Amino acid sequence: MRVAFLGLGIMGRGMASNLVKAGHAVSAWNRTPGKQVENARIASTPAEAAEGADVVWLCVSDTNAVESVLFGEDGVEPQLREGSIVVNSSTISPSATREFAERVRAGGADFVDAPVTGSKVAAESGQLVFIVGGAEATIERIQPLFSAMGKTVLRMGDVGMGQSAKLAQNLMTSVIFEAFAEALTLATKLGVQPESLLALIQSSMVRSGVVDYKAPLVLRRDFSAHFPMRLMFKDIRLMLEAAKETRVKLPALETVSEIYELAMEEGQQDLDYAATLTLLEKWAGVEVRGAAAS
Numbered sequence: 001m002r003v004a005f006l007g008l009g010i011m012g013r014g015m016a017s018n019l020v021k022a023g024h025a026v027s028a029w030n031r032t033p034g035k036q037v038e039n040a041r042i043a044s045t046p047a048e049a050a051e052g053a054d055v056v057w058l059c060v061s062d063t064n065a066v067e068s069v070l071f072g073e074d075g076v077e078p079q080l081r082e083g084s085i086v087v088n089s090s091t092i093s094p095s096a097t098r099e100f101a102e103r104v105r106a107g108g109a110d111f112v113d114a115p116v117t118g119s120k121v122a123a124e125s126g127q128l129v130f131i132v133g134g135a136e137a138t139i140e141r142i143q144p145l146f147s148a149m150g151k152t153v154l155r156m157g158d159v160g161m162g163q164s165a166k167l168a169q170n171l172m173t174s175v176i177f178e179a180f181a182e183a184l185t186l187a188t189k190l191g192v193q194p195e196s197l198l199a200l201i202q203s204s205m206v207r208s209g210v211v212d213y214k215a216p217l218v219l220r221r222d223f224s225a226h227f228p229m230r231l232m233f234k235d236i237r238l239m240l241e242a243a244k245e246t247r248v249k250l251p252a253l254e255t256v257s258e259i260y261e262l263a264m265e266e267g268q269q270d271l272d273y274a275a276t277l278t279l280l281e282k283w284a285g286v287e288v289r290g291a292a293a294s
């Protein structure tokens, strides 16, 4: 298939590269020039990338970025035609997703929301899980693209439902990590070795994929961005907005949100969201350190 891939950040670059490896003709674009994907054509605008494409795939930061790539100056919209498909893998607002889909569909193309779960490593190794909203027939048509980039496609319902489900799932990621960070801080203050606590967590019913992924990094004090704090905070705001719109109360998430605000005031927005641990450490007057990092 001819695919325009827009957004070559932490996730997008690996995704675009896997499309190329699967034999698709990829025309890629990134807002800041200079990013390359081997054997892909690099376009200078979203419109140029989308010219003649069967599918336009987006993986940019947030709702505003998606809007500007689709409908802004040099955006994709004028290039869309009957039968082309826009797929958005950026995590954005469910209600804005429905508006964007309506506008795309008015021109005869179709829209699928397909935010992902999985890390940078999963994006690079083609192991992403896609959380999808849209028409079944359209999703069927782009199955080869999903297969090139991921291992699972979970359809949640119509357009917008992929984003809604993604927000609910990421709510758990953010709260589980903060629970882990608080447990590490308290255990350290009480004199328990972090490795001993980890062994206990992973042999009990609180074991977690979030802990599996983050613990080795945290214990090495490696807070470089796999999922930048600013993007997790963006998701937390989307969750709280969706909760407000639907009159749902999320007290644990509200507290987590405050921790993020304070961490970002300290300039940590471009670090991994795991760096929120350092705020708890500061308040407690301890530092969690694995034996390997000592």
Ligand code: NAP
Pocket: 007, 008, 009, 010, 011, 012, 030, 031, 032, 059, 060, 061, 062, 064, 065, 066, 068, 069, 089, 090, 091, 092, 116, 117, 118, 119, 120, 226, 227, 228, 231, 232, 235
């Ligand atoms: P990232 O590394 O920060 O990359 C963001 C991309 O969006 C870059 O290509 C950036 O371009 C582009 N962008 C930002 N603002 C833009 C704008 N106004 N117009 C056009 N392009 C714009 O982020 P990422 O980690 O790849 O995340 C991308 C999406 O996937 C986000 O919605 C995120 O929440 C979601 N996600 C990420 C992960 C993860 O583990 N990282 C996991 C699941 C979901 P520049 O290079 O010019 O800045």
